[in-house]
Amino acid sequence: MSSPKLLSPYRRKFQWLTSLAILLIPWIQPGGISLLRIDVPTLSLQLFGQVLRIEELFLFLLFCLAFGISFLLITLVSGRVWCGWACPQTTLNDLAEWFAGKMKLRIVGNRLQGGLWRKALAQLFYLALAALVAANLLWYFIAPQRFLAELITAELHTGVMLTFVVLALLIYLDLAFVRRLMCKEFCPYGRIQTSLVDPGTLTLHLPESEQERCIRCNSCVRSCPMEIDIRDGYQVECINCGRCLDACRSVMHKRQQPGLIHYTFGVDNLGPKALLNLRTLLLSLALVVLLTLLGVAIVNRPQATLKIAVSHTAGSRLLKDGQQATFFNAWLNNRTTEHATYRLTARGSDGAALTIKGQTTDLKLQGGENRKLDFVLVSPAVRQPTMIEFVLFDQLQRELDLAAAQLTPVAATKED
Ligand code: SF4
Numbered sequence: 001m002s003s004p005k006l007l008s009p010y011r012r013k014f015q016w017l018t019s020l021a022i023l024l025i026p027w028i029q030p031g032g033i034s035l036l037r038i039d040v041p042t043l044s045l046q047l048f049g050q051v052l053r054i055e056e057l058f059l060f061l062l063f064c065l066a067f068g069i070s071f072l073l074i075t076l077v078s079g080r081v082w083c084g085w086a087c088p089q090t091t092l093n094d095l096a097e098w099f100a101g102k103m104k105l106r107i108v109g110n111r112l113q114g115g116l117w118r119k120a121l122a123q124l125f126y127l128a129l130a131a132l133v134a135a136n137l138l139w140y141f142i143a144p145q146r147f148l149a150e151l152i153t154a155e156l157h158t159g160v161m162l163t164f165v166v167l168a169l170l171i172y173l174d175l176a177f178v179r180r181l182m183c184k185e186f187c188p189y190g191r192i193q194t195s196l197v198d199p200g201t202l203t204l205h206l207p208e209s210e211q212e213r214c215i216r217c218n219s220c221v222r223s224c225p226m227e228i229d230i231r232d233g234y235q236v237e238c239i240n241c242g243r244c245l246d247a248c249r250s251v252m253h254k255r256q257q258p259g260l261i262h263y264t265f266g267v268d269n270l271g272p273k274a275l276l277n278l279r280t281l282l283l284s285l286a287l288v289v290l291l292t293l294l295g296v297a298i299v300n301r302p303q304a305t306l307k308i309a310v311s312h313t314a315g316s317r318l319l320k321d322g323q324q325a326t327f328f329n330a331w332l333n334n335r336t337t338e339h340a341t342y343r344l345t346a347r348g349s350d351g352a353a354l355t356i357k358g359q360t361t362d363l364k365l366q367g368g369e370n371r372k373l374d375f376v377l378v379s380p381a382v383r384q385p386t387m388i389e390f391v392l393f394d395q396l397q398r399e400l401d402l403a404a405a406q407l408t409p410v411a412a413t414k415e416d
């Protein structure tokens with residue numbers, strides 16, 4: 001007899017793939033830029049080869065909004081499929097249960113039951129897993145190479161070390177004691193999901209038309225990690241994992257009948273067209289608009305930026321030749337991932353070039369580097385507040401950014 005068509009091999013592969021992706025993304029760094037990292041040391045977001053600095057807050061906001069809306073849309077379409085098929089919490093629990101099974105331990109009432117040394121081994125495994133997951137989480141904020149090097153040489157910042165230990169401890173407690181209770185009782189996503197379910201949302205249930213074929217074997221209930229009886233209808237705790245579907249298919253296969261439990265669009269099996277409703281369309285539209293805005297904003301952002309401010313520590317003064325010297329601070333940011341050379345110039349309101357004293361030419365900045373410059377601007381003395389402009393050029397003499405500043409009159413007694 002052929003074997004029944006089960007979903008568990010696909011689910012397991014998908015879980016492996018998502019877990020590997022989560023583990024490896026911080027390590028993938030084309031051109032030295034991570035695919036995704038909120039880099040705390042440099043206060044920047046590394047996103048698919050782009051470095052977005054904290055000053056570019058609107059890009060951060062667009063990214064977070066697009067991420068949030070994608071999640072809402074996935075939930076609206078596929079219910080808690082994320083929980084059952086991709087959520088790291090479910091994958092970790094599956095792994096913890098798999099290891100307990102290998103150790104010939106049973107989990108009864110959320111407690112491990114079995115021999116003492118087997119339980120000790122399981123706890124050690126949970127601890128190691130918790131440490132790996134905690135480190136993996138931190139790699140989304142600190143480069144993994146740096147994190148591991150500083151961990152090994154005991155040079156990790158105290159705050160980072162403390163976060164690592166607390167995270168590892170919390171994850172260990174989750175794996176060893178909380179387990180599926182997290183999905184049932186505490187996970188906020190599970191609660192939000194209830195308000196997002198539509199009549200057409202993908203769900204898993206036992207249709208009324210199939211109920212008379214049920215042989216009351218209870219395999220579906222025994223296989224359920226959330227201790228749900230799917231025969232009682234839709235329940236918010238259901239994570240759409242499909243284990244009950246597999247259990248039922250296996251049982252009914254022996255009787256040469258198809259399984260009774262199915263994935264359907266809504267409990268009334270309205271078909272995928274039911275998803276073409278106002279909520280899904282609005283969310284899809286919002287997502288497309290946000291992604292387009294984000295893409296356009298990233299592509300069109302200047303390759304380098306310039307910020308200028310009059311120095312607060314050195315006052316302006318009149319020179320013997322009647323000119324005025326004004327001290328400035330400038331901040332340059334190379335937003336590309338490549339080395340670049342820049343030049344800074346100044347011009348008056350009439351467009352005439354002004355003299356800058358200090359190193360403002362041949363400025364070599366590494367990719368992503370942010371540098372502060374101090375310089376003096378020598379200009380004809382002004383009698384009233386006057387706007388001037390600073391212009392940043394690259395090595396190809398292309399104008400990259402402009403910054404305006406105000407020159408204020410200097411009292412004649414300060415003559416130098
Ligand atoms: S009812 Fe079925 S799909 Fe839902 S959590 Fe239980 S086994 Fe998974």
Ligand code: SF4
Pocket residue numbers: 206213214215216217218219220221231247248251260261
């Ligand atoms: S596994 Fe299928 S046949 Fe057995 S109790 Fe559940 S729904 Fe009925």
